[in-house]
Amino acid sequence: MNAPLPRSSCVAVVQAQGGQPVPACLDALSLALSLSGAGERTLLAILAPNPEPVARDLAGQYGCPTVAVSVADGASAGSLAAVLAGMVREAGAQWVCLGHTPFSADLAPALAVLAGGCCVPGVEAVERGEGGPVFSRSVAGGRLIQKISPLAFPAVLTVLGGSQTPPEESVGPAGEVVFREAGAAPEGIRSLGVLRRTGQEPGLADAEAVVAVGRGMGCEENLGAARRLAALFPRGVLAGSRPACDLGWLPHRCQVGITGATVAPALYLACGISGAFQHVAGMRGSRFVVAVNRDENAPIFHVADLGVKEDAVNFLPLLAQACEKRRKEGGS
Amino acid sequence: MKILVCVKQVPDPDEPVVPDVSGQWLAPGAGRWTMNRLDAFAMEHALVLKDTAGATVEAVSVGPDRAEAVVRRALAMGAGAGFLAPMDERFPDPMAVAALLAGLARQRQPDLILCGAMSEDSMAGVTGPMLAALLFLPFASSVVEIAPAGSGQSIIRAVRELEGGMAEELEIRLPAVLSIQSSGITPRYPVLSHVLRANKQEIFRPEAGAPFLPQPRLRSLETALPPPPPPGRFLTGTAAEKAEKLCDILMQRGLL
Ligand SMILES: Cc1cc2nc3c(=O)[nH]c(=O)nc-3n(C[C@H](O)[C@H](O)[C@H](O)COP(=O)(O)OP(=O)(O)OC[C@H]3O[C@@H](n4cnc5c(N)ncnc54)[C@H](O)[C@@H]3O)c2cc1C
Numbered sequence: 033m034n035a036p037l038p039r040s041s042c043v044a045v046v047q048a049q050g051g052q053p054v055p056a057c058l059d060a061l062s063l064a065l066s067l068s069g070a071g072e073r074t075l076l077a078i079l080a081p082n083p084e085p086v087a088r089d090l091a092g093q094y095g096c097p098t099v100a101v102s103v104a105d106g107a108s109a110g111s112l113a114a115v116l117a118g119m120v121r122e123a124g125a126q127w128v129c130l131g132h133t134p135f136s137a138d139l140a141p142a143l144a145v146l147a148g149g150c151c152v153p154g155v156e157a158v159e160r161g162e163g164g165p166v167f168s169r170s171v172a173g174g175r176l177i178q179k180i181s182p183l184a185f186p187a188v189l190t191v192l193g194g195s196q197t198p199p200e201e202s203v204g205p206a207g208e209v210v211f212r213e214a215g216a217a218p219e220g221i222r223s224l225g226v227l228r229r230t231g232q233e234p235g236l237a238d239a240e241a242v243v244a245v246g247r248g249m250g251c252e253e254n255l256g257a258a259r260r261l262a263a264l265f266p267r268g269v270l271a272g273s274r275p276a277c278d279l280g281w282l283p284h285r286c287q288v289g290i291t292g293a294t295v296a297p298a299l300y301l302a303c304g305i306s307g308a309f310q311h312v313a314g315m316r317g318s319r320f321v322v323a324v325n326r327d328e329n330a331p332i333f334h335v336a337d338l339g340v341k342e343d344a345v346n347f348l349p350l351l352a353q354a355c356e357k358r359r360k361e362g363g364s
Numbered sequence: 365m366k367i368l369v370c371v372k373q374v375p376d377p378d379e380p381v382v383p384d385v386s387g388q389w390l391a392p393g394a395g396r397w398t399m400n401r402l403d404a405f406a407m408e409h410a411l412v413l414k415d416t417a418g419a420t421v422e423a424v425s426v427g428p429d430r431a432e433a434v435v436r437r438a439l440a441m442g443a444g445a446g447f448l449a450p451m452d453e454r455f456p457d458p459m460a461v462a463a464l465l466a467g468l469a470r471q472r473q474p475d476l477i478l479c480g481a482m483s484e485d486s487m488a489g490v491t492g493p494m495l496a497a498l499l500f501l502p503f504a505s506s507v508v509e510i511a512p513a514g515s516g517q518s519i520i521r522a523v524r525e526l527e528g529g530m531a532e533e534l535e536i537r538l539p540a541v542l543s544i545q546s547s548g549i550t551p552r553y554p555v556l557s558h559v560l561r562a563n564k565q566e567i568f569r570p571e572a573g574a575p576f577l578p579q580p581r582l583r584s585l586e587t588a589l590p591p592p593p594p595p596g597r598f599l600t601g602t603a604a605e606k607a608e609k610l611c612d613i614l615m616q617r618g619l620l
């Protein structure tokens with residue numbers, strides 16, 4: 033059961049849910065595979081209550097030696113960080129890659145402290161610099177890109193979902209699987225239960241058109257045209273960024289993003305939304321994205337198919353009017 | 365209950381943000397700095413506990429001299445004491461920031477440490493979990509509600525947000541570190557008399573007894589604008605013309 037871990041310079045940590053790896057963790061695996069030295073095998077660590085099936089699948093698919101870490105109910109990021117720190121030390125790893133999920137976002141910094149290394153959160157890209165890998169990450173709401181390199185090791189990286197090409201499968205033999213356990217350490221924090229805080233707006237998840245408003249709309253009174261527009265589209269729904277909901281302009285069930293709904297409509301019309309990755313993560317699957325923003329450097333324009341550099345408060349009534357007119361002409 | 369709130373000074377997010385003179389980090393384009401928004405939420409939670417449960421509130425920032433302004437803001441909002449742990453203008457290495465905050469926390473011995481879930485300039489979200497790990501304290505992230513539990517001072521209840529509209533109710537034995545996520549509450553706006561009082565208050569610089577500044581563990585090589593999106597992506601003309609064009613495109617694509 034407690035076979036020693038194989039040595040490896042690079043560990044990829046994969047959370048599994050419902051027997052499947054969490055998608056962002058495959059981005060972490062891709063990055064880990066690219067950071068591993070030539071001829072070296074990345075060590076996979078699978079975290080789940082019952083990790084063995086996923087561990088066997090992935091060990092076969094990618095040919096990596098794999099640790100199946102069974103995670104006790106109630107184990108926190110802090111208690112797992114201690115277990116992973118031990119494994120990282122045992123493997124002699126320099127790099128630890130995790131998917132940028134809320135759970136890893138808490139785990140990675142604690143792991144960096146316990147392992148005596150550093151933490152690079154939200155990695156989007158890597159390039160080879162003279163002194164080793166250089167990582168790119170968004171700062172200032174995605175308006176600037178920071179290039180950063182570690183000075184202390186192990187370097188613990190969280191990798192943004194959708195940022196890497198899918199990991200390359202192996203044609204070689206399956207990696208061996210070893211087992212570890214992460215218990216729930218007594219911690220002074222006790223869960224009293226999970227509750228539903230907000231429901232989800234009916235029709236949002238399978239909407240054909242989403243008109244989404246952000247803080248740039250200024251105030252609730254400015255949302256009239258956005259509301260009219262949403263009603264013009266077949267299966268159209270009005271939604272918002274997190275601030276638009278926190279400010280009370282829209283109910284929280286209308287929020288799009290990592291902590292809200294994930295949508296994939298034919299049309300996503302983003303109005304006064306900056307395009308922070310926490311928002312974009314919830315609308316990346318949209319087929320046609322139009323962004324209205326008065327700042328041409330707004331990161332939303334990087335994910336938009338079509339950009340409108342305008343004051344959204346002035347522009348949306350014009351657009352609603354034009355569309356209403358066109359619908360009337362077309363409909364008669 | 366003694367609460368320590370970590371407040372970071374960041375470039376005003378409503379104005380342009382530009383690479384700094386070194387090209388390695390960033391600075392406000394128009395020179396205006398503010399309190400990181402989520403730290404204002406953290407302050408508000410602390411001040412509600414002050415008003416309702418008799419908590420004392422102290423605020424700390426790590427940064428250069430200009431960061432005194434954010435400590436004063438916290439004092440004006442209602443903190444009883446303010447601390448500034450000095451650090452230079454360069455990219456603030458999060459492990460060094462966390463070590464300085466931990467140093468102050470060891471001196472002040474708070475029951476509860478609050479920080480923001482993420483700072484608007486670094487977008488790292490690492491300081492809270494690092495601080496908790498350095499102090500060997502329990503940590504919960506994305507907290508949106510805090511309330512005292514019972515009459516004792518040593519236990520609180522909190523609600524933290526999970527994914528997909530779910531939340532978890534927690535019972536937390538103090539001392540602990542929590543990171544605060546935005547919610548429907550509105551951080552208070554300091555009244556003028558409090559601003560004037562805060563301007564006269566002393567801000568403590570915990571140099572004496574502070575740990576030596578740890579070696580940076582990250583090197584910021586460059587902070588720059590991303591390449592602009594292709595110009596063909598933008599509609600051209602007057603606002604009304606753009607509205608007509610967009611309408612045409614939506615019709616052509618069968619979206620309208
Ligand atoms: C753990 C965590 C989870 C999060 N989860 C989510 C999430 O699920 N969903 C989410 O949306 N956010 C989430 N966030 C917040 C996220 O980081 C951003 O802060 C948020 O998405 C920004 O919202 P915004 O674009 O509406 O506002 P801002 O960032 O303030 O952007 C406003 C935009 O409007 C533009 N603008 C201003 N005035 C006008 C005008 N008159 N006309 C046109 N444009 C204008 C500005 O140029 C700017 O680009 C999360 C953050 C954290 C830390």
Ligand SMILES: Nc1ncnc2c1ncn2[C@@H]1O[C@H](COP(=O)(O)O)[C@@H](O)[C@H]1O
Pocket residue numbers: 370371372373400402403424425426427456458461478479480481482483484486487488489490491492
């Ligand atoms: N220089 C700093 N001074 C005080 N608090 C900070 C500082 N940097 C980060 N923090 C705290 O840590 C939180 C998360 O910041 P970050 O890890 O940079 O995203 C912030 O919201 C603050 O509460």
